[in-house]
Amino acid sequence: MHPDLTKVDEILNRYPRDESSLVMVLQDIQSQFRFLPCEALEKVADDLAIPRSRIFSVATFYKAFSLSPRGRVVVQVCKGTACHVRGAQLLEDEFCRQLALKVGGTSADGSFTLETVNCVGACAMAPVVVMGEKYHREVKAGQVPRLIKNAQKAGADKAESRSAPPLPEYRLSSAAEVHHRNRMAVDTRKALAGRVQVCGGTGCMAAGAKDVHDALCKAAEAKGLPFRVELSPCQHPSKQYLLSLNGCQGLCQKGPLVHLMPEDVLYTHVKSADADAIVDAIANGTRVDRLLGDHQGRSDDPFYQGQLLKVLEHCGKVDPESLDDYMAHGGFAGLAKALSSMTPEQVLDAVDQSGLRGRGGAGFPTARKWRTALKASKKTGTPTYVLCNGDEGDPGAFMDRSVAEGCPYQVIEGMILGAFALGAKQGYIYVRNEYPLAVARLQLALAACRKVGLLGDRILGSDLSFDIRISRGGGAFVCGESTALMRSIEGKVGEPRAKYVRSAERGLYDSPTVLNNVETWALVPGIVEHGPTWLNSIGTDRSKGTKVFCLVGQVQRTGLVEVPMGATLRHLVFGLGGGPPEGRKFKAVQTGGPSGGCIPEHMLDLPVDFDKLTEVGSMMGSGGLIVMDDRTCMVDVARYFVDFLMGESCGKCTPCRLGLPQLSFLLGKVTRGEAKEADLKAIEEIAVGMGENSLCGLGKSAPNPVLSTLRYFREEYEAHLRGSCPAGVCRNLIRYEITDDCIGCLLCIKACPNQAITGEKKQKHVLDQTKCDKCGVCKSVCNHASIAVLPGGAS
Amino acid sequence: MTTLVNLTIDGRTVRAPAGSYVLQVAREAGIEIPTLCDHPALEPVGACRLCLVEVTHPDWKGWSGLMTSCLYPVEEGIQVSTSSARVRDARRQVLTLLAARCPSSAAIRKLAEQHGCDTTLLQVDPNADNCIVCGLCTRVCESYATAAITTVSRGATKAVGSFEAQPPEECVGCGACAQVCPTDNIPASRTGADFRIWQRTFPTFVATVDPKRCTACGSCEEACPFAVARVVFAAAGHHVASIPAEQCRGCGACVGACPSGAIDQKTYEWKAMLEPVPSFSQGGAS
Known part of the structure; x- marks a missing residue:
């Protein structure tokens, strides 16, 4: 069957006809045909005048693309760190079994494709499975057959979408008009009787937040309570309530969340069926106690109390799709201030004095980067590009996603301020392919900004002309590396280069380029509006301000948090997160993603800032904090990261391309109990060599998880040499046994894929060790905790 | 005007144009650095990691780092070591991985032996091909x-x-x-x-002789730089030029030399075309 090439033409027409459009054109072709047909690729090669080989290279480099047709429903089992420590491997195995597919395979009738994906950024609800475009949270192996059946019935789930709200009708042509608009927006909201804010973060959405939002709408209408979903400043909304689906409110574990303002009532675990009760309570001025949980609102919940919100100040409180709502929270006041009363140099000075360091992980001083670019730009006469890195690939991290989805205007305002300071004309926001909602919301926000005159020619009547384009990633972790990201924007394979000439001097299209992370840009408006002390009055000596973290893994309260720099890990893990669940023993916290390390319990009082984490062999990274308790095997974690990186290495340089498979091989031997002391030495030798010899930051930091676990948890490695996995994870070194608590419910017998369990109803079941392949499905379905994991392999 | 900078390589003072790369400068000074992905006719990419050298600078307060010599621009005052313990370790580590990847490559094996690589504990596939993705x-x-x-x-x-x-x-x-x-x-x-x-x-399209027009004058024999064209006694009982196709290098010298237009050649032989480009140097092996 030949693909309909007129569709390819339509796709090509959406983008400029040059190489920079390649990745996005291929993405659209992929979603049109569910794969990249050969004929379509040839057409793209002709139209964009790119050699066919280069297109093939790009098509095989990025994971988002497939060269053979994908199934109607694509099942993506998330293999992010948080999902891994909460049992994603079990899910992967179970999906393989139930669909009779290998990972990457498509069923013969074309109904399913099974894939694993390196973190979908919904870590607080781990383990996560995405089917079609729908997220399923906290999936258990026992639910897999039902999920498959439902998907078969429904076909591909469509993403929950609502029609895009209309663009604003007005134009802002001066700073004074921005201030006027701010005041108007505040006034209309002051007159409201209240706000009903449904959390629309990924976690809550996966738990049905959209349905809750719609049900609230319907219930309010039925009961005659004046709910509005949109508000224009000329309305006089006294006695009215504003209902909105906002960005992430943080406490993902308890979603869907509904927050009522100004009363500060936080309803948790809300279902659509609760809508009537909530609306009734609002009408009667009461509360629905059963939805409150242990705490009434944010103000008395330890999860929120221990936080300080700067980046997330507006996230979850503003409607991310409404420019006016952002204006009501002081939006673009910083830009208006800069354009009306500051010079570019003063903006730069403010950023400098604030002590802002890049939030992407390495903590490079932002102002120093800006000054380098400015100098290079003046020297060469080429304008600087302003880039936003939203390629949040670290598994276990979703800060950037939450900020981009929750308050896209804040990021855009930061970038415009950057453009003003740097004299830039063009900006790009590079967003991961796995974050479609972030792309949609940023696109909407950019359109609104263009419409009102906050982007484009002569912004707010000043001399600043600047616009921003969105560049979507293609599913490659390495593209978070600055030089690889720039190559990806240029439409090329994302291979990093040596950084002896910094990107600030010669980056995108060989021009001076400032690349900052989403969180960094989101801090700039506050610094400009309130002055440098807004940031530098908080934090430690050399790390100023706050840091957003994703608190995930084996911890009671997972979610998105923001704390001052210098807060201790103990505060984060135990104060905010409540420690490991079910009274388990804390073992380690992993920071910095695959480039970071595992920090043991005796270092929990470490104040978290850029330098302290590097000192102990980890790094800040973008801010994922994956808590691990005594059920996590550190050797398994090390191997997990090595395998993760093996799939994500670009393959350009020898140590990374060949070192990771060798590490995986050797760590595999350890987890199977086949390794000797000499193998540990070989692991160390390769790991140290990779750190020394690799070309880019990814390869140089890739051995950190191995080296840090070897450093702090060597006794666990040594236990494996002796044939034991203390955490009960490594399959060759454990055995399952049915305990006397077994009530004989038959559940495990039905679930066991190998018929290894036999027994009668109401009698203790029997497990045949010779048939057991240690998949662990029995334990996951058992409701009576009567399947034990014992060390030492089959007895 | 290109400015010259002073640097030292293995203790020797060298002057080189600013912006040129350490590898190139070292090679011109007769100091060998092994490489696998470098070619004088191509832009350097820094992929193989064999050319790592240790660099320090008076401003670096004693700190030194491994740098990719094919990409590292020379600067005034830098000190380069191409044979420090750290550099030798790096080469050995890189070559160990390569030797495990392609055990049947003679070129890699030779380098690995020279650097004392040991692949005993690593995963080695004896049937693997020899691609090292040098690009x-x-x-x-x-x-x-x-x-x-x-x-x-x-x-x-x-x-x-x-x-x-x-x-x-x-x-x-x-x-x-x-x-x-x-x-x-x-x-x-x-x-x-x-x-x-x-x-x-x-x-x-190697050189072919039209025996009807050949006068067996021997011009081709004289012209052939590879001693392939020769005048032989043909079975038909007379002398004629012979250019065996499997030996002809396709340089075309005989075509120009033939006075009678008996030799025809449509194009060149493949390897000969590349002669003007300096051939790949196995310099690292030396």
Whole structure:
């Protein structure tokens, strides 16, 4: 069957006809045909005048693309760190079994494709499975057959979408008009009787937040309570309530969340069926106690109390799709201030004095980067590009996603301020392919900004002309590396280069380029509006301000948090997160993603800032904090990261391309109990060599998880040499046994894929060790905790 | 005007134009640095990591780092070591991985032996091919030929291939890729007058003699730089020039030398075309 090439033409027409459009054109072709047909690729090669080989290279480099047709429903089992420590491997195995597919395979009738994906950024609800475009949270192996059946019935789930709200009708042509608009927006909201804010973060959405939002709408209408979903400043909304689906409110574990303002009532675990009760309570001025949980609102919940919100100040409180709502929270006041009363140099000075360091992980001083670019730009006469890195690939991290989805205007305002300071004309926001909602919301926000005159020619009547384009990633972790990201924007394979000439001097299209992370840009408006002390009055000596973290893994309260720099890990893990669940023993916290390390319990009082984490062999990274308790095997974690990186290495340089498979091989031997002391030495030798010899930051930091676990948890490695996995994870070194608590419910017998369990109803079941392949499905379905994991392999 | 900077390499003071790369400067000074992905006719990329050197600078307060010499621009006052313990470790570590990857490559084996590599504990596939993904073939194809081949996929599975893994239509059979390959991993063969590469066949159009016009004057024999053309006593009982197709290098010297226009040649032989470009140096092996 030949693909309909007129569709390819339509796709090509959406983008400029040059190489920079390649990745996005291929993405659209992929979603049109569910794969990249050969004929379509040839057409793209002709139209964009790119050699066919280069297109093939790009098509095989990025994971988002497939060269053979994908199934109607694509099942993506998330293999992010948080999902891994909460049992994603079990899910992967179970999906393989139930669909009779290998990972990457498509069923013969074309109904399913099974894939694993390196973190979908919904870590607080781990383990996560995405089917079609729908997220399923906290999936258990026992639910897999039902999920498959439902998907078969429904076909591909469509993403929950609502029609895009209309663009604003007005134009802002001066700073004074921005201030006027701010005041108007505040006034209309002051007159409201209240706000009903449904959390629309990924976690809550996966738990049905959209349905809750719609049900609230319907219930309010039925009961005659004046709910509005949109508000224009000329309305006089006294006695009215504003209902909105906002960005992430943080406490993902308890979603869907509904927050009522100004009363500060936080309803948790809300279902659509609760809508009537909530609306009734609002009408009667009461509360629905059963939805409150242990705490009434944010103000008395330890999860929120221990936080300080700067980046997330507006996230979850503003409607991310409404420019006016952002204006009501002081939006673009910083830009208006800069354009009306500051010079570019003063903006730069403010950023400098604030002590802002890049939030992407390495903590490079932002102002120093800006000054380098400015100098290079003046020297060469080429304008600087302003880039936003939203390629949040670290598994276990979703800060950037939450900020981009929750308050896209804040990021855009930061970038415009950057453009003003740097004299830039063009900006790009590079967003991961796995974050479609972030792309949609940023696109909407950019359109609104263009419409009102906050982007484009002569912004707010000043001399600043600047616009921003969105560049979507293609599913490659390495593209978070600055030089690889720039190559990806240029439409090329994302291979990093040596950084002896910094990107600030010669980056995108060989021009001076400032690349900052989403969180960094989101801090700039506050610094400009309130002055440098807004940031530098908080934090430690050399790390100023706050840091957003994703608190995930084996911890009671997972979610998105923001704390001052210098807060201790103990505060984060135990104060905010409540420690490991079910009274388990804390073992380690992993920071910095695959480039970071595992920090043991005796270092929990470490104040978290850029330098302290590097000192102990980890790094800040973008801010994922994956808590691990005594059920996590550190050797398994090390191997997990090595395998993760093996799939994500670009393959350009020898140590990374060949070192990771060798590490995986050797760590595999350890987890199977086949390794000797000499193998540990070989692991160390390769790991140290990779750190020394690799070309880019990814390869140089890739051995950190191995080296840090070897450093702090060597006794666990040594236990494996002796044939034991203390955490009960490594399959060759454990055995399952049915305990006397077994009530004989038959559940495990039905679930066991190998018929290894036999027994009668109401009698203790029997497990045949010779048939057991240690998949662990029995334990996951058992409701009576009567399947034990014992060390030492089959007895 | 190019400014010159002073630096030291292994203790020797060297003057070099600012902006030139350490590798190039060292080689010009007669100091050998082993490489696998470098070629004088191609832009350096820093992929193989064999050319790492240790660099320090008076301003670096005693700190020194491993730098990619093929990409590191010389600066005033830097001190380069091409044989410190750290550099030797780096080379050994890189070559150990390569030796485990392609155990049947003679070139890699030789380098690995010289650097004392030990692959006993590593995973070694005796049937693996010899591609080290240095990218020389794809870069030479893209820079000088038709971009017929490319790197495919990423990470551990990265390989050299062509569009949709088909015999590349764009290939012109120049053979440059096979010529630059440091591990002789690109199969290219000549059978009779046919050159086969990337599953495609290219006629090589070697010199052919028209015996009717040949006067057996011997001009071709004199002109042939490879001693291939010779005047022989033919079975028909008279002398005639003979240029065996399988030996002809296709340089065309005889065509110009023949006074009677008896020799015809349609194009060149593949390896000869590349002679003007300096051939791949196994310098690292020395």
